[in-house]
Amino acid sequence: MTISxxxxxxxxxxxxxxxEKCPLSAxxxxxxxxxxxxxxxxxxxxxxxxxxxxxxxxxxxTNTMLASSLKELEADGLILRTQYNEMPLRVEYELTKNTxxxxxxxxxxxxxxxxxxx
Amino acid sequence: MTISxxxxxxxxxxxxxxxEKCPLSAxxxxxxxxxxxxxxxxxxxxxxxxxxxxxxxxxxxTNTMLASSLKELEADGLILRTQYNEMPLRVEYELTKNTxxxxxxxxxxxxxxxxxxx
DNA sequence: TATAGTACCAACCTAAATGCTTGTAAACTA
DNA sequence: TAGTTTACAAGCATTTAGGTTGGTACTATA
Numbered sequence: 536m537t538i539s540x541x542x543x544x545x546x547x548x549x550x551x552x553x554x555e556k557c558p559l560s561a562x563x564x565x566x567x568x569x570x571x572x573x574x575x576x577x578x579x580x581x582x583x584x585x586x587x588x589x590x591x592x593x594x595x596x597t598n599t600m601l602a603s604s605l606k607e608l609e610a611d612g613l614i615l616r617t618q619y620n621e622m623p624l625r626v627e628y629e630l631t632k633n634t635x636x637x638x639x640x641x642x643x644x645x646x647x648x649x650x651x652x653x
Numbered sequence: 654m655t656i657s658x659x660x661x662x663x664x665x666x667x668x669x670x671x672x673e674k675c676p677l678s679a680x681x682x683x684x685x686x687x688x689x690x691x692x693x694x695x696x697x698x699x700x701x702x703x704x705x706x707x708x709x710x711x712x713x714x715t716n717t718m719l720a721s722s723l724k725e726l727e728a729d730g731l732i733l734r735t736q737y738n739e740m741p742l743r744v745e746y747e748l749t750k751n752t753x754x755x756x757x758x759x760x761x762x763x764x765x766x767x768x769x770x771x
Numbered sequence: 772t773a774t775a776g777t778a779c780c781a782a783c784c785t786a787a788a789t790g791c792t793t794g795t796a797a798a799c800t801a
Numbered sequence: 802t803a804g805t806t807t808a809c810a811a812g813c814a815t816t817t818a819g820g821t822t823g824g825t826a827c828t829a830t831a
Contacts, residue, residue, distance in 0.1 A: 559759055560690055562766030567685060569819070572678055586778055597820065602779055612769060622828050623777045633769050640761045641677055647758060648680030651730060651751055687789070704808055715790055720809055740798045741807045 565611045566637075570596055570604045575630070578614065579638060583629040613637075683729045684755075688714055688722045693748065696732065697756060701747040731755075 566572060573593045578584055584592070590601055605628060608614045613634045619625040630638075684690060691711045696702055702710070708719055723746060726732045731752045737743040748756075 557690075557694075557763070558766035559694075559763035560766075562762045562769070563681075563685070563690065565766070565769075567681070572681065576675075576677075587776085598779070599781090599821080600819070603819095618778095623775095624779095624827070626778065633765075636768075637765055640758065640765060643758045643761070644680045645675070645677035647755055648676035648678075648683070650754075651680070651683075705806090716809070717791080717811095718789065721789095736808095738797095740800095741805085742797070742809095744808065 565613065566641075568604065568607075570600050571608060572641075574601075574604055574608065575613065575634065575637075575641075578628060578630050579634075583617075583627040586626055586628070589628065683731065684759075686722065686725075688718050689726060690759075692719075692722055692726065693731065693752065693755075693759075696746060696748050697752075701735075701745040704744050704746070707746065 566575070570593065574589065577589060577592050590596060593601070605614065609616050612631055614628050615631050617627045688711065692707065695707060695710050708714060711719070723732065727734050730749055732746050733749050735745045
């Protein structure tokens with residue numbers, strides 16, 4: 536019945552639609568939400584950036600959303616938080632190596648999203 | 654001030670974080686939501702599939718969600734709906750060419766999502 | 772002492788996404 | 802003619818994401 540073809544697996548062994556989390560859905564959840572991509576893009580474009588500088592660059596974001604999104608991105612290993620105990624306090628955020636491997640994939644997605652509009 | 658480097662642009666001209674929609678965010682919105690990826694995976698794995706077959710394969714999906722997700726995917730050009738006026742009515746859904754170009758990108762995302770867990 | 776800057780947190784509320792239940796049309800089948 | 806199957810749709814409830822407001826702790830500078 537089921538013919539085993541040499542297709543690219545989207546779920547690495549598990550067949551989607553899966554009950555347990557597949558890595559694809561996991562990845563999309565990590566970068567999902569309204570502010571994650573703008574944050575990643577800002578850090579990608581400008582390198583290490585301070586909290587308030589991010590607030591100014593990302594139009595419309597609130598303290599609540601920026602702080603919680605940064606926390607989640609840090610917990611997921613996508614960004615690195617470095618605190619300098621100066622006065623006043625300085626905190627810088629930057630992309631990690633994991634995220635740099637993600638960038639070209641997002642680039643492809645962006646190109647696909649551009650094409651599909653035509 | 655701004656040094657023009659030869660980085661991959663994620664937003665094709667516009668600099669994220671952007672006020673207007675960038676193609677990357679557009680792409681993520683199209684494939685976002687709880688059921689879009691399971692639907693695409695099911696159609697990718699099994700080819701043209703009927704409505705009720707999708708319901709059985711995708712565990713936990715409701716009629717409301719399946720019907721509305723299919724409609725959105727069709728409106729966005731990701732799936733093709735074909736109706737056969739037999740008795741009883743038969744409707745089949747399948748991926749379009751646009752979606753087939755998306756598959757390898759999702760494969761990369763999946764691989765990245767798998768790696769990041771370690 | 773007063774003011775201002777930095778990096779956040781917490782409580783509350785709204786709006787959007789998702790879920791549940793029931794209903795319907797069309798056409799065969801017994 | 803009643804029942805069955807298929808592919809949905811409408812209405813309402815619930816859950817979750819996101820937004821608003823206001824505040825904290827620390828320290829420097831005037």
